[in-house]
Amino acid sequence: MARTRKKPKGFQLRSWAVGIAIVVSSCVFLSYAVYHIIMAAEAESTSSPLPQLGDYTSPEAKAAHAVALEYAASIRRSKNQPQAVINADYPFILHEDTQPSLPGQRAVPTESKRLPSTSRTEATQLSSHRIIDNVEQKDSSSVNSRSPIKTSGRGSESTSSSALKLDKQPPSTFNLSNSMQPKNPNQINNEEDRRNNKPDVYVLPGATTHEVSGQELNFGRDDGRGPFGTKWRPVSDLSRDDWVVYLRIQKTGSQTFWQTLQQEFDAGIWGRKQTVRNCIYSMLDVFDFKALLQCVALNSARKVYFVDSSVFRQFTIKSRKFWNLDRLIDLENYFYVERMRTSALSFSADTSIGTITRRDLHVHFQESLPVCFT
Amino acid sequence: MTFLREPVSRAVSEFRHITEGLVAQFGPHTFGAAWDYNFTFNPSMPIKEKRRIGTFANWMKCSQCHVGVSNRLTRFLGSSETTGKSLPEELYGDLDALEKANANMLRVAKSRLWSCAFIGIMERYEDSMLVLKHTFPQGLKRMISYATNPHPKTGKGKRGAIS
Numbered sequence: 001m002a003r004t005r006k007k008p009k010g011f012q013l014r015s016w017a018v019g020i021a022i023v024v025s026s027c028v029f030l031s032y033a034v035y036h037i038i039m040a041a042e043a044e045s046t047s048s049p050l051p052q053l054g055d056y057t058s059p060e061a062k063a064a065h066a067v068a069l070e071y072a073a074s075i076r077r078s079k080n081q082p083q084a085v086i087n088a089d090y091p092f093i094l095h096e097d098t099q100p101s102l103p104g105q106r107a108v109p110t111e112s113k114r115l116p117s118t119s120r121t122e123a124t125q126l127s128s129h130r131i132i133d134n135v136e137q138k139d140s141s142s143v144n145s146r147s148p149i150k151t152s153g154r155g156s157e158s159t160s161s162s163a164l165k166l167d168k169q170p171p172s173t174f175n176l177s178n179s180m181q182p183k184n185p186n187q188i189n190n191e192e193d194r195r196n197n198k199p200d201v202y203v204l205p206g207a208t209t210h211e212v213s214g215q216e217l218n219f220g221r222d223d224g225r226g227p228f229g230t231k232w233r234p235v236s237d238l239s240r241d242d243w244v245v246y247l248r249i250q251k252t253g254s255q256t257f258w259q260t261l262q263q264e265f266d267a268g269i270w271g272r273k274q275t276v277r278n279c280i281y282s283m284l285d286v287f288d289f290k291a292l293l294q295c296v297a298l299n300s301a302r303k304v305y306f307v308d309s310s311v312f313r314q315f316t317i318k319s320r321k322f323w324n325l326d327r328l329i330d331l332e333n334y335f336y337v338e339r340m341r342t343s344a345l346s347f348s349a350d351t352s353i354g355t356i357t358r359r360d361l362h363v364h365f366q367e368s369l370p371v372c373f374t
Numbered sequence: 375m376t377f378l379r380e381p382v383s384r385a386v387s388e389f390r391h392i393t394e395g396l397v398a399q400f401g402p403h404t405f406g407a408a409w410d411y412n413f414t415f416n417p418s419m420p421i422k423e424k425r426r427i428g429t430f431a432n433w434m435k436c437s438q439c440h441v442g443v444s445n446r447l448t449r450f451l452g453s454s455e456t457t458g459k460s461l462p463e464e465l466y467g468d469l470d471a472l473e474k475a476n477a478n479m480l481r482v483a484k485s486r487l488w489s490c491a492f493i494g495i496m497e498r499y500e501d502s503m504l505v506l507k508h509t510f511p512q513g514l515k516r517m518i519s520y521a522t523n524p525h526p527k528t529g530k531g532k533r534g535a536i537s
Binding site: 251252257265 | 376377378379384385387388391446447450451491494496499503506508509510511512513514515516517520521522
């Protein structure tokens with residue numbers, strides 16, 4: 001009898017526990033579902049419908065286009081205003097003194113952005129690796145002597161990779177020439193002198209420091225194929241040593257193009273089609289640094305994969321790490337290094353990611369590497 | 375190889391992408407959170423307020439957004455940075471420096487186009503795909519169509535034939 005009375009008690013306790021667990025989990029699940037329903041409803045109700053890709057003729061796009069053109073026209077009219085900043089590519093003149101104060105942004109008056117001339121000189125000295133001689137003054141022979149690229153044949157190897165070790169200091173060509181070296185700040189007496197001490201060309205971070213010649217970038221192609229009046233020719237002779245690199249520029253239909261390449265390009269000459277597809281897909285689906293490294297390491301031997309560094313940037317949005325770029329920079333560093341190493345441009349085979357800094361990459365990139373090639 | 379687009383259309387598309395496009399894809403908190411600059415990203419700000427200040431005109435004037443508003447194509451082509459950066463603060467307002475820097479970047483970008491075996495044009499996407507196919511006859515011999523990227527909200531994409 002005692003046994004028969006004890007059993008229901010234990011059973012009751014377990015039932016209560018199970019019941020409570022069910023109730024709690026149900027609550028959690030329900031609140032999670034309700035949250036997502038509310039968020040979805042809010043996004044649905046508040047956002048305007050977007051046109052399909054390439055639908056730049058939609059009324060919304062046309063309206064925005066008109067605003068942009070009107071804006072450009074209005075600022076073109078005020079072209080002679082002193083504090084305007086002109087962009088060479090598209091004739092927008094953006095007035096620094098009309099910056100809106102949006103959240104997270106600094107609205108700095110134009111005048112306050114100008115450093116005192118001595119500070120400017122110091123800043124110039126500090127960032128002298130970014131500043132170069134006037135491009136107009138350089139001669140082509142110095143370009144050729146700097147470049148480690150041989151243009152004599154496909155898959156050409158670096159002739160001076162040892163001269164471009166990572167631990168090497170930036171080449172002297174990245175410093176100001178003697179004639180342009182800023183004077184000692186104590187020697188700067190007047191505004192004229194200060195103005196004369198400005199570098200002739202400030203190279204935007206990461207930009208190439210010399211005008212790259214067509215021959216330099218052609219990688220042994222002597223057919224002169226190019227966009228400026230030269231003949232187009234098919235690339236009918238891809239070999240397993242070649243790379244196909246796609247320079248992706250956002251909002252140019254690049255995602256469609258990227259996917260088309262993944263799906264349609266027959267990478268049979270490199271061994272197997274899966275090499276390309278798996279590599280990129282794994283990068284897109286999973287923000288997995290190790291997997292990416294493995295992917296790159298495996299494929300670098302074959303020089304097979306399409307590389308698209310802007311994919312990495314998309315990860316930062318997907319993983320909601322909006323402004324933490326450290327991880328991103330690691331990925332990009334590895335990408336650059338691999339790209340340079342396997343195309344035998346500048347890095348030695350034993351380069352490891354741990355020894356590379358972003359500045360090194362800039363230096364090496366500036367020295368020799370083209371952005372896109374086949 | 376690379377793909378280009380008329381600059382104003384590209385900029386308009388970028389604006390739409392970083393505002394409503396991101397909202398549709400990742401939620402209201404991502405309004406204005408571009409991949410390389412901050413337009414109106416602020417998790418605590420209500421979406422209505424973000425939409426109020428996140429206008430196209432403000433985007434064009436916002437200093438951080440310059441990398442997306444103008445010269446993006448040139449920056450990608452003429453620089454090793456995937457997005458590029460504006461001038462450092464000490465050179466803000468320095469018309470000469472900016473003009474020369476931009477001119478230099480543009481020159482390099484043009485030079486680099488020489489090395490591209492294929493340059494597509496967004497406004498002529500179908501034609502570009504045809505040229506692509508003929509540019510790589512070996513790798514794309516079986517290519518007969520292409521599919522546009524599915525729309526983030528509707529999930530629908532278009533399929534284009536290459537004739």
